[in-house]
Structures are given as structure tokens and as C-alpha cells.
Amino acid sequence: MTPAIIELKNLEKSFGKVKAVDDLTLSIPSGKIIGLLGPNGSGKSTLFKLINGLLQPTKGSVLIDGLAPSVESKKIISYLPERTYLNDWMKVRDIFDFFNDFYEDFDRIKAKEMLSVLKLDENYPLKTLSKGNKEKVQLILVMSRKSKVYLLDEPIGGVDPAARDFILETILSNYKEDATMIISTHLISDIEKVFDEVILLNQGRLYDYDSVDSIREKTGKSVDELFREVFRC
Numbered sequence: 155m156t157p158a159i160i161e162l163k164n165l166e167k168s169f170g171k172v173k174a175v176d177d178l179t180l181s182i183p184s185g186k187i188i189g190l191l192g193p194n195g196s197g198k199s200t201l202f203k204l205i206n207g208l209l210q211p212t213k214g215s216v217l218i219d220g221l222a223p224s225v226e227s228k229k230i231i232s233y234l235p236e237r238t239y240l241n242d243w244m245k246v247r248d249i250f251d252f253f254n255d256f257y258e259d260f261d262r263i264k265a266k267e268m269l270s271v272l273k274l275d276e277n278y279p280l281k282t283l284s285k286g287n288k289e290k291v292q293l294i295l296v297m298s299r300k301s302k303v304y305l306l307d308e309p310i311g312g313v314d315p316a317a318r319d320f321i322l323e324t325i326l327s328n329y330k331e332d333a334t335m336i337i338s339t340h341l342i343s344d345i346e347k348v349f350d351e352v353i354l355l356n357q358g359r360l361y362d363y364d365s366v367d368s369i370r371e372k373t374g375k376s377v378d379e380l381f382r383e384v385f386r387c
Contacts, residue, residue, distance in 0.1 A: 159184040159334045165214035167200050174200040176358035187348055190338040192355035193385045198338040202305045206233045232301035236308045247276035265298035286317040297328040304335040342378040
């Protein structure tokens with residue numbers, strides 16, 4: 155059996171009376187690309203922040219490779235948040251310098267190779283780049299780390315179809331088979347072909363967690379079709 159890289163036990167995160175994550179217990183294995191799916195407000199981004207140590211649980215626990223969220227666990231997690239966090243005044247090379255200094259597993263050569271595919275120069279200021287290219291640069295940073303866990307929050311949201319193709323190709327061509335990648339997305343039909351497994355959340359609770367093949371076999375539907383039926387999208 156594939157060993158678990160992420161263990162969630164009775165995990166809960168409340169904001170006042172609202173439970174963004176509600177009694178979530180999961181064992182997530184290494185070596186999988188997993189879709190984290192659910193309607194708006196289902197707790198996807200909150201779960202990512204809990205795993206990455208940006209939020210503290212109200213109840214329950216999170217373990218990443220046996221570690222509680224901490225400085226040590228962040229060394230093995232590469233996280234792409236939903237919103238761009240890069241400063242417009244920086245040049246691409248400044249960001250590469252920052253990641254090179256901050257993360258021991260950052261591969262600058264790989265980052266420059268991916269940047270060259272975009273026909274972008276390290277000396278470009280971020281403020282001169284389109285929204286799509288800024289998001290691609292942020293993805294390059296994430297995928298240039300040799301991490302055990304990759305958390306990608308809506309990596310293809312808000313970009314055009316051509317940019318989506320580049321992003322998916324970048325993810326697949328730089329993904330390490332022994333790592334775990336969890337991708338949150340609303341654009342399921344565009345990306346479900348890369349998933350090994352999917353986690354379905356509804357109002358912070360686990361609706362289902364299964365392999366894509368098993369879901370298709372037991373329901374006769376694609377993941378996108380099942381999602382639309384369950385959540386009436």
C-alpha cells in the first residue's frame with residue numbers, strides 16, 4: 155500500500171459560527187495527482203492553508219510526512235495560492251533570487267528553462283507582464299522546487315485556453331512521480347484527465363474520495379458530470 159504523505163484527523167476550522175472545514179479525516183498517499191473539488195465555500199482554500207500552516211485548526215490535526223505544519227513542513231510543500239502574491243516592482247530575476255535564497259530545493263536552471271519557453275527574459279519587470287504571464291511565472295516558481303507535496307489553488311482559473319494548455323503541460327512535465335500534487339479547480343472538464351484521484355468537499359465536509367477510474371466505473375459518468383449532478387452546477 156502506498157504510504158500516506160498527508161494525514162488529516164477530525165480536522166475542523168471555524169470562523170465564528172461557520173465551519174469552513176468540518177470533521178475532515180483523510181489519508182492522502184504519495185505519488186498521486188489529486189483533484190480537490192467542491193462548490194464555492196466548500197473549504198478548499200481553507201484546507202490548503204491549514205496544510206501549509208497559514209491557518210491553525212480549531213480542532214483535529216494535520217500531519218505532512220509525519221510533521222505538524224511548521225517551518226520544517228514548509229520545506230517539503232510547494233504552494234500556489236489562488237491570488238498572485240508577487241510584487242509588481244520586482245523583476246523576474248529578483249523573484250528567482252528570493253526563491254533561490256529561501257528554498258534549498260529551488261532549481262534555478264529549471265526555472266530559467268521554463269521561462270525561456272514563454273520567451274520571457276529574467277530582466278522583465280512584473281508590471282510589464284500580462285495577468286496570464288504573471289500567473290505562469292508564479293507557477294514556474296512552484297514547479298521549480300523539488301518538493302514532496304504540491305498544493306495548487308485554482309492554477310488555471312482566470313486565464314485563457316492557450317494559457318491553460320501551457321499551465322497543464324508545465325504541471326505534467328515537471329511533476330515528480332513520487333510526489334503528491336493536489337489541485338483545486340472549478341474547471342474540471344479541462345483538467346480531470348490528469349487526476350488519479352479526486353476529493354469532493356461540500357460545506358467543509360467530505361462528500362467522497364476515490365480514484366477517477368472507480369468513480370467512472372461506479373457512476374458511468376465523468377468527474378465533471380458527477381460534480382454537476384451532485385452540486386447542480
